[in-house]
Amino acid sequence: MLLAFRFRLQLCILFVCLGNCLHADLSTVEAVLDAYVTEQGGRNRINEMSSIRASGHYEAEVGEVDLVLVRKKPNMMRTMYGFKGSVEITAFDGKEMWKTVTQGGVEVSNVLVEGAARLDFVEDATFYDVLLRERDKTIRYSLLGIEYLDRSPCYVVKTEKLDAENSSARRLSYIDTRTFRLLKVERWKEGGEKITSLFSEYERNKGYWIAKMIEISSNRGSAITVRLNSTEINVGVFNSYFARPQVEN
Numbered sequence: 001m002l003l004a005f006r007f008r009l010q011l012c013i014l015f016v017c018l019g020n021c022l023h024a025d026l027s028t029v030e031a032v033l034d035a036y037v038t039e040q041g042g043r044n045r046i047n048e049m050s051s052i053r054a055s056g057h058y059e060a061e062v063g064e065v066d067l068v069l070v071r072k073k074p075n076m077m078r079t080m081y082g083f084k085g086s087v088e089i090t091a092f093d094g095k096e097m098w099k100t101v102t103q104g105g106v107e108v109s110n111v112l113v114e115g116a117a118r119l120d121f122v123e124d125a126t127f128y129d130v131l132l133r134e135r136d137k138t139i140r141y142s143l144l145g146i147e148y149l150d151r152s153p154c155y156v157v158k159t160e161k162l163d164a165e166n167s168s169a170r171r172l173s174y175i176d177t178r179t180f181r182l183l184k185v186e187r188w189k190e191g192g193e194k195i196t197s198l199f200s201e202y203e204r205n206k207g208y209w210i211a212k213m214i215e216i217s218s219n220r221g222s223a224i225t226v227r228l229n230s231t232e233i234n235v236g237v238f239n240s241y242f243a244r245p246q247v248e249n
Helices: 029-039 043-047 116-125
Strands: 013-015 051-060 063-072 076-083 086-092 097-103 106-112 139-149 152-161 170-176 182-188 194-205 208-218 223-233
Touching: 029 139, 029 152, 076 116, 086 116, 097 116, 139 170, 152 182
Parallel strands: none
Antiparallel strands: 013 208, 051 063, 051 223, 063 076, 076 086, 086 097, 097 106, 139 152, 152 170, 170 182, 182 194, 194 208, 208 223
16 A cells, blocks of 8 residues: 555544533433434534545655545545655545555556455445444444543443444444543454544534544554644535546556
C-alpha cells in the first residue's frame, strides 16, 4: 500500500449537543443509545446530513501525508492520500471497491479490491456510525459499565455483528457521560490486531461537532496522529465521483 499507511481514517461525526443534560436512568444500553442520539440533536437532525468532505494530514516515516476523505449516503466513500507526487485513491461506489496509484501524474495501478480489506472498507463506508444508525437487528449492543478516560467518565458500549464476516465486527465505544461526545473507539481485526482511535479537539461546524484530531494506534506498535484542516457538510458531490476510472491501456 502506498506510504505503508496501515489504517483507514474513520471519520466520526459527532452531532450538535443540546447541553450537558443529565439523564435519570442510563442503566441499560437502550437508554444510553437513545440519550446519545437525543444529545446529538435527535433523529431528524442526524438524518439531515447527506455528505461530508474532510481534508487534513498526518506524519508518517516518509514525511507529511495529505489526505482527503469524502462520504455520501448511503454507503459511498472515497479516500485520497498524497505524498511528493504520489497519490493513492481508494473508493467504494456502493457496489465495487477500487484503488488507483498515480506517480508523477502517471497511473501505475488501477485494481478492484476484494477480500477482508473490502469488507472492512465497506463497513466504514456505511454513512452513519453504528451508534447513530437506526437500531440494527444484525448487531448486538451491550453496556459494559462506566470507565474513566483521564478524568472523563465514559459509558462503554460494546457492539458485535451477529453474522460477523468482517474483521472489525467487534468494537468498544467510549462515550463521555457529560457531553455525549465519542472519545475513544477500540476495534479488533483478524489475527488479533486491535486498533484504538482517540478523538479530541472538537469544533462545531453548521451545528455539528467534528473531532479535529484523531490519534490512531495498533497493539502491534504502529501509530499516527491525523489532524483535520477543514470539513464541509452536505457538499454537492455526484455519485460518479466514487466510480472507478476507466482502466488505461
